[in-house]
Amino acid sequence: MRIAVFAGDGIGPEVTEQAVRVLQALEINGLELVEGDVGGAAYRKHGHPLPAQTLEIARSADAILFGAVGDFSLDHLERALRPEQAVLGLRKELGLFANLRPATVFKGLEDLSTLRPEVAGKIDLLIVRELNGDVYFGEKGTRTLEDGRRQGWDMMSYAEDEVRRIAHAGFKAAQGRRGKLCSVDKANVLETSQLWRDVVIEVSAQYPDVQLTHMYVDNAAMQLVKNPGAFDVIVTGNLFGDILSDQASMCVGSIGLLASASLAETDGAQGAFGLYEPIHGSAPDIAGKGLANPMATILSAAMLLRHSCGMEAEAARIEAAVAAALADGVKGGDLGGSAGTKEIGDAVIARL
Ligand SMILES: NC(=O)C1=CN([C@@H]2O[C@H](COP(=O)(O)OP(=O)(O)OC[C@H]3O[C@@H](n4cnc5c(N)ncnc54)[C@H](O)[C@@H]3O)[C@@H](O)[C@H]2O)C=CC1
Numbered sequence: 132m133r134i135a136v137f138a139g140d141g142i143g144p145e146v147t148e149q150a151v152r153v154l155q156a157l158e159i160n161g162l163e164l165v166e167g168d169v170g171g172a173a174y175r176k177h178g179h180p181l182p183a184q185t186l187e188i189a190r191s192a193d194a195i196l197f198g199a200v201g202d203f204s205l206d207h208l209e210r211a212l213r214p215e216q217a218v219l220g221l222r223k224e225l226g227l228f229a230n231l232r233p234a235t236v237f238k239g240l241e242d243l244s245t246l247r248p249e250v251a252g253k254i255d256l257l258i259v260r261e262l263n264g265d266v267y268f269g270e271k272g273t274r275t276l277e278d279g280r281r282q283g284w285d286m287m288s289y290a291e292d293e294v295r296r297i298a299h300a301g302f303k304a305a306q307g308r309r310g311k312l313c314s315v316d317k318a319n320v321l322e323t324s325q326l327w328r329d330v331v332i333e334v335s336a337q338y339p340d341v342q343l344t345h346m347y348v349d350n351a352a353m354q355l356v357k358n359p360g361a362f363d364v365i366v367t368g369n370l371f372g373d374i375l376s377d378q379a380s381m382c383v384g385s386i387g388l389l390a391s392a393s394l395a396e397t398d399g400a401q402g403a404f405g406l407y408e409p410i411h412g413s414a415p416d417i418a419g420k421g422l423a424n425p426m427a428t429i430l431s432a433a434m435l436l437r438h439s440c441g442m443e444a445e446a447a448r449i450e451a452a453v454a455a456a457l458a459d460g461v462k463g464g465d466l467g468g469s470a471g472t473k474e475i476g477d478a479v480i481a482r483l
């Protein structure tokens with residue numbers, strides 16, 4: 132297995148280092164790690180956030196472990212050269228349309244959630260976020276109107292085949308869980324969302340064993356705080372999924388805990404190519420200080436072993452070690468504790 136490791140910017144290298152140490156501690160035979168430059172770091176070195184040689188490494192790998200990209204000091208660059216284009220480009224170029232973002236509360240963290248412990252304790256949900264379309268990839272621009280006002284626009288759109296494939300991913304995920312799928316949209320206002328809803332309903336005919344509901348995104352944001360235990364699988368578009376998953380992270384205690392898998396196929400086949408990354412960004416406010424919680428990246432490495440390597444036992448070992456470290460009170464500043472990035476990595480490795 133050839134794993135590409137793209138650490139990126141800010142806390143990206145710090146958290147990725149710990150996830151790599153965890154992978155190495157498992158002593159898996161034939162696991163080869165190949166590093167590549169992405170984001171602001173790549174722009175500074177090669178003049179592009181996703182250089183051709185990095186894309187080449189990605190294409191030749193069986194899976195990608197990704198840290199984070201983003202560097203506010205490069206915000207003046209034209210959009211195509213900004214660090215974030217590395218992750219957007221990899222998702223698009225590699226056809227990684229299905230982003231799985233599980234949010235489950237760890238035992239002992241119920242009182243660290245922004246929710247009441249009895250509410251937080253019930254959270255066990257999966258956000259299935261579409262990753263190749265929506266307003267992120269539509270035509271965009273800025274212009275000056277005749278009256279001198281500047282205007283910016285970003286085109287939101289989904290084609291029916293794009294909705295169909297993510298709907299299938301959502302239904303299949305629900306079949307493997309509690310059999311409930313909530314499709315989140317804004318069909319009361321957006322044409323894109325009405326098409327989304329129509330297609331999800333059409334696809335639902337093939338999954339009579341899954342209970343399908345629909346919810347507007349504003350209500351979903353509210354229900355995620357009021358009654359998150361009612362959700363099993365949420366399927367939604369790129370923008371809504373981005374926002375709701377950051378929100379879900381605080382419902383289980385911290386953004387430093389949420390892992391993700393981005394897949395090009397979701398038929399449940401093991402050994403599928405994928406990109407695995409924490410849901411957070413480069414966190415410039417704490418970068419370089421050894422304060423970042425690496426658990427989200429370590430848990431992403433577990434998802435990598437599960438989905439791309441078919442190593443369920445090793446994935447479960449990592450998840451159990453993270454859970455044990457948390458149960459033993461190993462907490463970073465994001466969880467009100469004082470453990471540093473390496474200390475958390477050490478604690479997980481000690482419990483593998
Ligand atoms: N996939 C990616 O590479 C992503 C990149 N970004 C980029 O990251 C940069 C920073 O964006 P922000 O909006 O500040 O979001 P962010 O997720 O980087 O940080 C938000 C807040 O959460 C904290 N935080 C994040 N991860 C943490 C961790 N592991 N441990 C402890 N605290 C953590 C940060 O310190 C900050 O206060 C931007 O350039 C943005 O575009 C943002 C999200 C995803």
Ligand SMILES: CC(C)CC(=O)C(=O)O
Binds near residue numbers: 215218373410411
């Ligand atoms: C560059 C952004 C679209 C990344 C992000 O916020 C995410 O995927 O959660």
Ligand SMILES: [Mg+2]
Binds near residue numbers: 373374377410
């Ligand atoms: Mg995000």
